[in-house]
Amino acid sequence: MNNKYLQEEIVRISGVNVSKCMRCGKCSATCPAYDEMEYHPHQFVNMVENGEIEPLLNSESLYKCLSCFACIDRCPRGVQPAKVVEAVRLTAIRKQGNNHLKADDIPAIIDDETPQQLLVSAFRKYTK
Amino acid sequence: MQRVGVFVCWCGSNIAGTVDVKAVAEALKSEPGVVFSTDYQYMCSQAGQDMIKNAVKEHNLTGIVVCSCSPRMHEATFRKTAAAAGLNPYMVEIANIREQCSWVHKDMLSGTEKAIILGKAAVAKVNLNAPLTPGESPVTKRALVIGGGIAGIQTALDIADAGFPVDIVEKKPTIGGKMAQLDKTFPTLDCAACILTPKMVDVAQNDKIRIFSYSEVTDVQGFVGNFDVTIKKNARYVKEDICTGCGACVDKCPMKRIPNEFNLGMDNRPAIYIPFAQAVPKVATIDPNACNMLKNGKCGLCAKVCTAGAIDYTQKDEYIEEKYGAIVVATGFNPISMDKFDEFAYSQSKDVITSLEFERLTNAAGPSAGKLLRPSDGEHPHTIVFVQCVGSRCESCAEKGKEYCSKICCMYTAKHAMLTRDKYPDTEVYVFYIDVRTPGKNFDEFYRRAVEEYGVKYVKGMVGKITPEGKKLKVQASDLLANKQLHIDADLVVLAAAIEPDKSARPLATMLTASMDTNDFFTEAHPKLRPVESPTAGVFLSGACQGPKDIPETVSQAGAAASKVIGLLAKDKLTGNPCVAGSNELICNGCSSCANVCPYGAISYEDKEFRMPDRTTKVRRIAVVNPAVCQGCGACTVTCPSGAMDLKGFANLQIMAEVDAICK
Amino acid sequence: MQVNEYKPLIVAFCCNWCSYAGADLAGNNRLAYPADVKIIRVPCSCRVNPMFILRAFQRGADGVIICGCHPGDCHYTSGNYYTRRRMAALFSMLDFLGIERERTRVEWVSAAEGAKFAATMNDFVEKVTALGENKRLEDLRCKK
Numbered sequence: 001m002n003n004k005y006l007q008e009e010i011v012r013i014s015g016v017n018v019s020k021c022m023r024c025g026k027c028s029a030t031c032p033a034y035d036e037m038e039y040h041p042h043q044f045v046n047m048v049e050n051g052e053i054e055p056l057l058n059s060e061s062l063y064k065c066l067s068c069f070a071c072i073d074r075c076p077r078g079v080q081p082a083k084v085v086e087a088v089r090l091t092a093i094r095k096q097g098n099n100h101l102k103a104d105d106i107p108a109i110i111d112d113e114t115p116q117q118l119l120v121s122a123f124r125k126y127t128k
Numbered sequence: 129m130q131r132v133g134v135f136v137c138w139c140g141s142n143i144a145g146t147v148d149v150k151a152v153a154e155a156l157k158s159e160p161g162v163v164f165s166t167d168y169q170y171m172c173s174q175a176g177q178d179m180i181k182n183a184v185k186e187h188n189l190t191g192i193v194v195c196s197c198s199p200r201m202h203e204a205t206f207r208k209t210a211a212a213a214g215l216n217p218y219m220v221e222i223a224n225i226r227e228q229c230s231w232v233h234k235d236m237l238s239g240t241e242k243a244i245i246l247g248k249a250a251v252a253k254v255n256l257n258a259p260l261t262p263g264e265s266p267v268t269k270r271a272l273v274i275g276g277g278i279a280g281i282q283t284a285l286d287i288a289d290a291g292f293p294v295d296i297v298e299k300k301p302t303i304g305g306k307m308a309q310l311d312k313t314f315p316t317l318d319c320a321a322c323i324l325t326p327k328m329v330d331v332a333q334n335d336k337i338r339i340f341s342y343s344e345v346t347d348v349q350g351f352v353g354n355f356d357v358t359i360k361k362n363a364r365y366v367k368e369d370i371c372t373g374c375g376a377c378v379d380k381c382p383m384k385r386i387p388n389e390f391n392l393g394m395d396n397r398p399a400i401y402i403p404f405a406q407a408v409p410k411v412a413t414i415d416p417n418a419c420n421m422l423k424n425g426k427c428g429l430c431a432k433v434c435t436a437g438a439i440d441y442t443q444k445d446e447y448i449e450e451k452y453g454a455i456v457v458a459t460g461f462n463p464i465s466m467d468k469f470d471e472f473a474y475s476q477s478k479d480v481i482t483s484l485e486f487e488r489l490t491n492a493a494g495p496s497a498g499k500l501l502r503p504s505d506g507e508h509p510h511t512i513v514f515v516q517c518v519g520s521r522c523e524s525c526a527e528k529g530k531e532y533c534s535k536i537c538c539m540y541t542a543k544h545a546m547l548t549r550d551k552y553p554d555t556e557v558y559v560f561y562i563d564v565r566t567p568g569k570n571f572d573e574f575y576r577r578a579v580e581e582y583g584v585k586y587v588k589g590m591v592g593k594i595t596p597e598g599k600k601l602k603v604q605a606s607d608l609l610a611n612k613q614l615h616i617d618a619d620l621v622v623l624a625a626a627i628e629p630d631k632s633a634r635p636l637a638t639m640l641t642a643s644m645d646t647n648d649f650f651t652e653a654h655p656k657l658r659p660v661e662s663p664t665a666g667v668f669l670s671g672a673c674q675g676p677k678d679i680p681e682t683v684s685q686a687g688a689a690a691s692k693v694i695g696l697l698a699k700d701k702l703t704g705n706p707c708v709a710g711s712n713e714l715i716c717n718g719c720s721s722c723a724n725v726c727p728y729g730a731i732s733y734e735d736k737e738f739r740m741p742d743r744t745t746k747v748r749r750i751a752v753v754n755p756a757v758c759q760g761c762g763a764c765t766v767t768c769p770s771g772a773m774d775l776k777g778f779a780n781l782q783i784m785a786e787v788d789a790i791c792k
Numbered sequence: 793m794q795v796n797e798y799k800p801l802i803v804a805f806c807c808n809w810c811s812y813a814g815a816d817l818a819g820n821n822r823l824a825y826p827a828d829v830k831i832i833r834v835p836c837s838c839r840v841n842p843m844f845i846l847r848a849f850q851r852g853a854d855g856v857i858i859c860g861c862h863p864g865d866c867h868y869t870s871g872n873y874y875t876r877r878r879m880a881a882l883f884s885m886l887d888f889l890g891i892e893r894e895r896t897r898v899e900w901v902s903a904a905e906g907a908k909f910a911a912t913m914n915d916f917v918e919k920v921t922a923l924g925e926n927k928r929l930e931d932l933r934c935k936k
Contacts (some may be wrong), residue, residue, distance in 0.1 A: 022521065024562040029606035030471065030592025034613040042608065074471055074592060076517070078524025198816045199833070227819030228831050232910070238799075238827035245830055643869060651869065663869045707835065727869045761868035762839030766878065778835055780843070787844055790803055790830045791851030 006053040006091065014087035018049040020077045027071035027081040037061040041071045041081040048084055053091075062089045063100055063126065093128055100126035130219075130255050133164040133189040134247065135180055137171035137196035139226055144169075146230040146239040152195060155244045159251045163187050172202050177209045184213035191219045191254040195247050197226040216259030218706060218777060223250035245790055252785035260706035260776055263755040267353040267702055268453040271693050272297065274345055274636065275458035277305020278679060279671025279686045281327050283456050286690030288336035292697045295450065296331070297340045297359055299632065302407035304328055305460055309390065309484065311491040313679055314543040315574035321406065321493070328408040340448070341409055344632070348455070348639040351730075351757040352666030353702050355452045363443040365414035365422065366400075371438035373410030377430035378402060386418045388495075391488045394503060395495035400430050404493060412438075454666050454693040455640065457650055458686070459633045461672040463625040464519050468528035472518065472623055477596040478504040480621045483537065486544055490551075500552060502620055505599070509619035512548060513603050514541050514559040515591045519626035521562065530626045532647060535676035537624035538565045542575045542584075544622060549582040558585045558616060560605055568678070587614070594621055627676055641729025642667045650674050660689040663727055665757060668692050707777030708758035709765060711751040714738075715772035718749030722764035722773050730757035731764065800854035800920045802829045804913070805844070807837045809867035810902045811859030817906030818913075825913035829857075836860070837898075838871035842882040845896065849886075855895045855920035859909070862900040872900070894919045895926060 011018065027041035034040055039047065039061045047056055056062070062085065071081040093100055101122055110119070136153045138144035149167040157165040164187040168176050171194055183189060192215065194206050199222040207217035225243040233239040271287050273280045276298030284294040296303060307313075308328075310320035331337050340359055347358035381398035388397040390404055399418035402410060412430075420427040421441055431439040463484050466474035474480045479502050481489070492498035502509050516537055522529030538561070545557045564586070566572040578584045589606040596602075603616040629648040637644045642662040643651040650669050653661040660669055670689040671682040696702075711722070713736065723731040732754065735747050751773070753764075762775045774780055806812040812833050818825070834840055837860025845856045858879060860872040879898045886896055897916055901909045 020523070022562060023608065024517065024521075024590040025588070025606035025608040026590035026592050028592070028608070028613060029590050029604060031613070034606075040606075040611070040613075042606070043611075070592070075524060076522040076529065198812075198819070200813060200816055224816075224831070224833075227816040229827070231819035231822055232824050233827045234824060235827070242827040242830065249830070249832065653869070654867075655864070725870075725874060727871075759868060761836040761871045762834065763836070763868070763871050763874050766838060766841045766874070775835070775839065778839055780841060783832065783834065783839075783841075783844055784847055786832050787803060787848045787853075788851055790832070791801060791848055791853050 003051040003053055006057075007048060007051045010048055010053065010084065010087045010091055013090055014080070014083040016080050016083050016087070018045050018079065018084065021045045021049065021079050022077055024076060026074050026076060027079075030070045030074045032068060032070065033064050033066050036064040041065075041085065044084045044088065045079055045081050048088070053088070056088045057092045062092055065089075067125070089125070093126060099128055130161045130191040130257070131163045131187065131189050132159075132161040132191040132193060132251055132254055133180070133183050133187060134162055134166070134193045134195065134251065135171050135176075135183075136165070136167040136225075136247070137176070137194065138167060138169045139197060140169065143196070143226050143230045146233055146236055147225055147243045148236060148240040151240050152225070152243045152247055156193070156247045156251060159248055161191070161255045162251060164189065171196050172205055177205070180206070180209050181213040184210070184215055189215070191221075191257055193221050193223060193247065193250045193254050195223040195225045195243065195250070198222075198224045198228070216261075218260040219254065219257050221250040221254040221257065223247045248792070249786040249789040252789040253782045256779065256782045256785055258776070262706040263704040264701045265351075265353050265704070265756045267697060267699055268355070268451045269293070269697050270295070270450070270452050271454045271456065271697060272355070272357055272450070272452040273456045273458055273670075275305070275460055275671070275673070276300070276303030276339065276341065277458060277460045277671065278307040278324060278327075279460065279673075279682045280305070280456070280458035281331055282683050282686035283458060283670045283690045283693070284337050285327065285330055285334065286687050287693050287697075288334050290690075290694040291336070292694065293336045293338070295338045295340060295452075297343050297345055299342070299344050300403065301342045301364065301411070301413040302403045302409070303331065303339060303341060304404075304406075304408065306484075307679060308404065308406075309487055309491070311487045311494075312543060312547060314539045315568075315570045317543070317547075325406040328406065332408045339409060342413060345636060345639065346447070351754055353453045353696070353756070355455055355666065357450055357452055357455070359448045359450065361446040361448060363416070363445050364411070365416070365419070365439065365441055365443045366412045367438045367440055367443075368409060368411050370436050371411040372436055373402060373407075373412065374436075375402060375412070376433045376435070377412055377439065380429050380433045382427065382429060383418050383420055386415060391495045392482075392485050394485060394488060414439075454668060454696050456668045456670050456689050456693060457633075457636065457640070457642065457662070457673050458670040459630045459636060459673040461627040461676070462630055464528075464530065464628050466518070466623055466625055469518060469623075471593050472515065472591070472621070473594040473596055473601070474623065477594075477601060478502075479509075479596075479601055479619065480594060480623065482623050482625045483540055483544065484625075486622045490544070490547060500548065507619075508552070509555060511556045511616065511618045512558070512620045512622065513591065513601075513616060513618040514545055514557070514622045514624065516541055516559065516561045516624045517590070518623040522626070530628060530647060532676070533565065534626045535565070536627070536678045539568070539571055539574070539678065541622075541624050542566075542578045545584040546574075546578040546582045549578075549584055556585070558587055560587050560589055560591050562590060589614075627672070629673055633673055640664060640667050643727060660685055660692055664729060665759070666696065702756065704756050705760055707760040707775065708755045709753045709760065709762065709773055709775050711753060712772040712774065713750045715770050716750045717770050717772075718751065719769060721767045721769060722751055725763045725767045727761070727763070728757050728759055730754045730759075798921060798924065800828050800917060800925075801852060802855045802857065802917060802920060803848045803853045804829050804831045805834050805837065805840045805856070805858045806831050807860045807867070807872075808833055808835050810861035810865065811837075811899075811909065813903035814859070814901040814905050814909040817903065818910040819906075821906050823906055823910035825910045826917045828917055829913050836866065836868050836871035837875040838868070838878075840875065842878060845882065849891060849926065852926075854923070854926040855897075855916060857897045857899060857912075857916050859899050859901045859912075862902055865902065891926065892923055894923055
């Protein structure tokens with residue numbers, strides 16, 4: 001699969017015009033999960049713009065984004081970085097056998113206080 | 129029927145080389161109305177012009193067609209020739225057979241054919257020409273400047289210098305504008321007051337300049353050279369001509385806790401106040417919303433202490449009507465409101481301030497007497513974070529920010545950072561930037577000095593979140609070059625707020641029928657070649673009302689606007705362009721379509737009595753074009769649904785005749 | 793040159809401030825374009841009444857082109873915006889009437905774009921020539 005195809009696919013899924021980014025970095029400045037991420041929100045936008053998709057697809061950063069949408073709220077250009085992250089995540093988990101969360105993983109991470117809703121959301125987000 | 133003479137020019141071999149001029153002259157002889165047709169080597173030469181003049185007399189010509197070079201070249205020449213021969217200059221039409229025929233076509237046959245067709249079109253048009261006389265209107269030799277900031281001050285001084293009377297209308301109690309609030313000016317670090325206040329005094333002392341302070345323009349009628357303006361002088365409850373500005377009333381006033389606008393609410397003033405020490409006019413003003421005497425009739429202390437007897441609680445708003453020949457708009461700018469930028473905690477913490485507030489804080493005449501102290505607890509801040517582009521270049525947030533670059537922030541932030549490090553070397557200063565834009569003389573050097581000599585820490589990135597925590601402001605930001613997220617405990621945060629045109633600009637533009645862009649900046653007549661004129665004749669633009677500007681640019685634009693005004697006022701009469709629109713009142717149904725498309729506001733409506741076929745009279749609304757304002761674009765003629773509107777010199781029938789002649 | 797070569801009849805409306813000056817510049821630089829193009833000077837492209845274009849087609853024009861200042865550069869600030877909208881409406885009506893879209897055109901030519909003017913005219917004439925004679929909108933009364 002070539003990068004051009006992936007790039008177009010991500011732009012299509014996210015509906016984001018990545019070339020609107022003016023490199024101000026407010027998305028990364030605002031991101032609460034910044035320290036957890038290998039690639040930060042502004043890098044997602046940038047790398048998608050440059051067609052560097054593979055590193056993103058293989059990065060754990062995809063699952064560190066909380067989808068809090070603070071970056072979307074504060075981006076002065078309306079780029080919506082969280083949607084780019086979401087689109088890359090979808091591209092990653094849609095591949096065969098790439099579900100990030102399997103039913104077998106759950107007993108190990110669950111405890112009495114984990115709300116049901118969280119599991120449902122996680123499944124929705126991390127599996128095909 | 130016209131008696132048309134056709135004159136075909138050879139232009140040496142320029143035309144004759146590709147066009148058989150004799151054949152053209154011969155072919156046009158048989159066109160309707162043509163009574164004389166000839167050719168000559170150089171029509172524009174004295175001999176050629178004499179030939180035209182003689183032919184007019186000899187053949188009693190009423191119209192002239194010259195087949196020659198472009199009308200942009202010699203239309204004026206041949207119009208003068210016609211006038212010299214006693215003909216109306218607008219009875220001349222040019223067929224462009226050089227630039228648009230002989231020079232672009234190589235083939236004699238097709239070139240001649242086309243020249244004949246172009247000649248026929250010109251003959252067809254001139255047959256429908258009517259003599260036109262440009263309208264003349266007198267010029268009132270007085271200018272109005274709206275806004276008393278540095279732009280208005282400079283414009284007024286320059287106009288007055290040329291000997292024309294000028295009135296300045298300023299809505300605040302004093303002139304001076306934003307510049308009076310500034311501390312130092314970049315890139316030379318002159319103190320703003322030191323260079324501005326002498327100019328303010330010049331204005332006050334100039335006998336050609338009248339200042340209407342605490343006043344607004346409420347109505348504008350008329351057109352270039354002849355504006356009728358109504359100025360509302362708000363009641364300041366102090367007799368301006370008697371008050372000496374001694375300030376005794378200000379000291380005695382018991383209502384001392386009114387937020388001081390001049391210091392952006394960072395300290396208080398009394399109900400009767402003089403905005404600042406060098407105010408012009410230096411006259412006290414009573415704030416009617418705060419004064420106990422005006423609200424409840426109890427107090428009257430200021431009147432008791434005023435030895436001059438200047439206080440007048442019964443003063444009323446006064447309306448002044450005055451005639452002007454030219455109007456200069458210099459309404460300036462304001463920083464945008466920071467209330468909607470929740471992430472910067474502006475409304476949560478007193479220690480998050482805007483750059484203009486910072487100017488007041490560092491100004492020796494400011495609320496802290498020039499000492500940089502935190503507004504919340506009066507302590508000296510040790511870590512200061514400057515955030516650039518707050519609300520500027522903000523495309524997605526139209527409801528809170530602006531899409532454009534505010535232009536001045538990069539430089540004043542560099543200035544603030546530099547001055548802070550200079551005065552307080554123990555403070556750490558961070559500047560968060562997206563881009564540093566410093567085009568301008570000595571601008572980039574200035575910014576580099578801030579970094580290299582004064583050790584200001586410039587960080588490429590944006591602040592994402594500011595959280596007040598105890599006495600500190602937790603600043604979360606990104607450093608894009610280091611690819612890090614920064615967490616800084618700041619004592620003071622300064623936001624470089626975007627600037628926007630003053631709120632009074634839009635209603636004013638409506639009054640002036642001057643056009644504005646979507647950001648409420650006034651539009652210039654031409655973005656490159658007529659930058660200080662509004663498309664509306666007689667209205668000129670000065671300063672930040674036209675777009676974000678720093679002081680040097682504002683002053684040069686103010687001078688340019690003044691020179692345009694002087695050029696206008698120096699004329700005794702204005703000669704208009706006779707090719708203007710006109711409405712046929714019998715056909716017009718008063719629908720307003722034409723007025724909506726007119727970019728100049730040249731069209732108004734009046735009710736006129738018409739005699740109907742059944743001998744009754746009926747009042748109908750009809751469009752009336754002011755020929756002094758109309759520029760003759762013709763937008764209205766096409767938009768008119770009833771076909772009542774037509775353009776003189778380019779009438780529907782004339783252009784239609786040209787089309788017919790070409791398509792024959 | 794062939795005797796029977798088809799020559800289209802093209803009417804060009806040029807605004808006085810930009811495109812007419814652009815046409816003059818094409819002349820100054822001797823940039824050739826076919827003699828089939830006949831220019832009518834109007835103060836602004838917004839002076840071009842759709843009626844003029846219909847009339848040209850009625851009288852046998854094969855193509856009509858309107859040239860004005862670039863958007864934002866109009867001498868009268870906003871005239872060419874009106875042109876753009878009006879012509880968009882008119883051209884879709886001409887489509888409906890069966891006049892090919894290639895026979896009508898709006899182009900922005902500045903006073904400095906002599907080369908663009910010539911190139912535009914060459915291209916336009918070529919396109920119209922390829923379409924052949926325009927027979928669809930002739931006023932039958934004129935034919936008698």
